[in-house]
Each structure stands twice: as C-alpha cells, then as structure tokens.
Amino acid sequence: MKQCMITFRSVTPAQRGEGMLKRAGIDCTLQRTPRWMEEQGCGYCLKLSCAHIPRAVAVLQENQIHYRKVYLYRKEGQLEEMHL
C-alpha cells in the first residue's frame, strides 16, 4: 500500500485535520514533517494511505483546514509532490 503525506504549516491545523480525517473514517498518523522537506523550517504532517488522498483532501477543503502540500513516498526516504 503506497503511503502519502499531507503537510501543514503548524500543529493546530495538523491536529484539526487529523481529527476530521479520523471522524471521516480515514486512518492517519500525525507526526513532525521531515526537516529536509519542510521549506519553512518546521511543521507537522499527516501520514496516510495514498488510496485515501482524494477523500482526505476533500474533507480538509470542506472544513477549510489549510494544508501545504501532498507528497507520495517513492522509495525509502524519497518523496514526490503530488499535484492534485
């Protein structure tokens, strides 16, 4: 199962996003964004199955939760930005 990552600018929207996705039945894990991929210095992200990305993004947008970017795990340690 391919893994994806949604990044957020701070902990508050990331936490709110986590709550909303879980309430919508989408499993996800809240964690710190890897340093090398965080353009602004530090942030939080949600890790989840790529199969849920379209619905997850729709839930975040519906609830006006601002997220930064969506990434796809290519292989270990490598991520590629997804343009939805």
Add this chain to the structure above:
Amino acid sequence: MIYLDNGATSFHKPPTVAAAMQCALENCANPGRGGYQASMAAAKTVLRCRETAGRLFECTPEQVVFTANCTHGLNMAIRTLVKPGSRVVITGFEHNAVVRPLYELKADIRVTGRSLFNHADLLEKWEDALRRGTDVAVFTHCSNVFGYILPVEEMAALCKQYRVPFVIDAAQSAGTLPVSLSGLGADFIAAPGHKGLLGPQGTGLLLCNRLPKPLLQGGTGSNSKSRLMPDFLPDIAEAGTLNVPGIAGLQAGMAYVEKLGPQNILVKEQQQAKRCALGLEKLGLRVFYGEPQCGTVSFVPEKDCEEVADYLAKHGLAVRAGLHCAPLAHESAGTLETGTVRVSFGHDATPHQSSALLLSLEKCVGKK
C-alpha cells in the same frame, strides 16, 4: 469565607480545574515544538481548549488566541485597529483596560451613553456617534462596576451598518451571557479565562475575526525560517511558550460552564443580586439596580466604602470597594468621589450568601 468578588476573579473553581492543571504539569511539554509524546500531549491539551472555546463563542479553534488576561487581549485588539488620532467611540462604562491603551495611543476618544440601565439613550447616542464619523468602536458587554448589561447585539449591528470595526470587552460576560464571534461579527472579542470561564488566573482569550497585530514577536514552532511572525491565526499572536497548565485549567473551567449552561449560571447569579439589591435598599443604602443586570450590584454606603468592605472582610465576606479600575463608569454614575462597594456573585451563588451579606451590613451600617 463567603466570596462575593467574582467580578475580579472567580475564586471557588470547579475541582476539575486544579486536577487538569496538575495533569498538564505532569504530562505536557511544549506544544507544537516536537513529535514526542509529551509535546503532542501538550498540543492536544491546547487544541481541546481552543475547541471548547470555539463551541462556547461560535468560532473556529484557529480564531481563538490565548492571552495572559482580558487586558492583554484588549491591548492587542486596540493596537491592531487604533492609530494616533483615530476617532474611537466608547461607552461611559469602560474599564481602564480599554481607556488606558486608547489614551496611550493618543486616540480621539468620544465617550457616549453614560446613563445607567438606559438602552434607548445609549443606542441613540451610539448611532449618532457612528453617523458623525468613527474609525473604531470599543465597548464593554457588561459594566464591571454596576453589572449593567449593554445592548451589544444592537450596538454591533449599528457598527456593521456604518462599517466601523469594533472590539467587545467580554470581561464580565464570558461564561454567563451569550457571546458569539460569528453572530456579533466583531473584529475582536477579548475575554478573561479566570472570571466567568472559571479557569486559573493568568489566562485569557482573544477571539479574532481578522489578523491581530502581535504585541510580542518570537518563536511559534511554525515558519521558523522566516524572520517575521507567521501571517496566520493563532500563531501570529502566540509568540513564546504557551501557559499549558493554565490552558488545561481553562479548558476544564469552560467544560464546567458548558455542562451547567451559561444561562443557568446567569439566572442563579441574577437571583441573588436582585435579592441583595432589594435588601440593601431596605437598609437605606444607595443601590444601583436596574434591568438588564448581571450578578453584580454596587452600592454607596454612608460610611467610607473601604471601611465597609474592611468590616465585611473581618466578618468573613469578600467584596470589593473603590473605583474597580473603572473611573469612567464611576464618573458616569456620579460615584467618582465616593467609589462604591461592589458585590459580585459567581457560579456558586446561593441565598445563604446574600443573607449573610445583608445581615453583616445591617450591623455595619447600624454602627455609627
């Protein structure tokens, strides 16, 4: 001690408040600064409090900024909207937390509506001031001295009609009266965490409908590469480590208020305030009582008000005497020279409290 100074701070907090603070001290590190358990536990505690505030004040959790007290929030809101020379309309019942920042900023202050318990007069003068040209309006929801509840819905509607940005001081109303950020459409609403919301001292909220100008700059755990503060809520206004134990206690206080229902707390307080006012009148004291009024009553004794408060303190009753940091309100009511004795009931108001006060006062005012 019978505590009747809830206008200053609520004293008998629900036991869950201290328990939540203790739990935060033992389990929470710095929120938004790490991915380890103790940092995430702190972030959860903080978010929970924002969510509870969001439900109580009808706004999103991001619109909730934590402050050290109501004064802190009012300063931030006022400094965002007011520039030197700005024409600012206020009511005649404002606290120094509103008046002093406006003077400091050299605003052109217009005081309007100085008649107690007179909505018609206030609204007429309020509209007149807005019509004549006002840049910003700042007004209290409820007078901290007299318990006079102002017609904030109508005042807010007039501000919107004349496109005047406005700030509401909910120091005496948050936790008992309906306060809705989305409903009132205020630019900012400031509230203390430690009064009607039953949280610990050192907590407060600034509810934001627009980005505030921060009073402090520093670390936020976000946008760290930038030399500037983040341009989004709540981070823009929360530089430095948050008061997590205080926020945990505030959440517990607000949860208690939610459970009891602000309206039920208000009715309880109002019943005792009315009972007290009628009893004070029978004692021949000058009492400020009218409609609508919250659980706060002020009176002027024949003796010095500090002397009366001192007598009551010695007999186990805590009230507040003097000017209550609101000389403007006293000027409006004609009590600037004497001050008043203020009795303010809380969520735990009982007939026993008002009876004990009246009994003690009967003895006190009878003593020549």
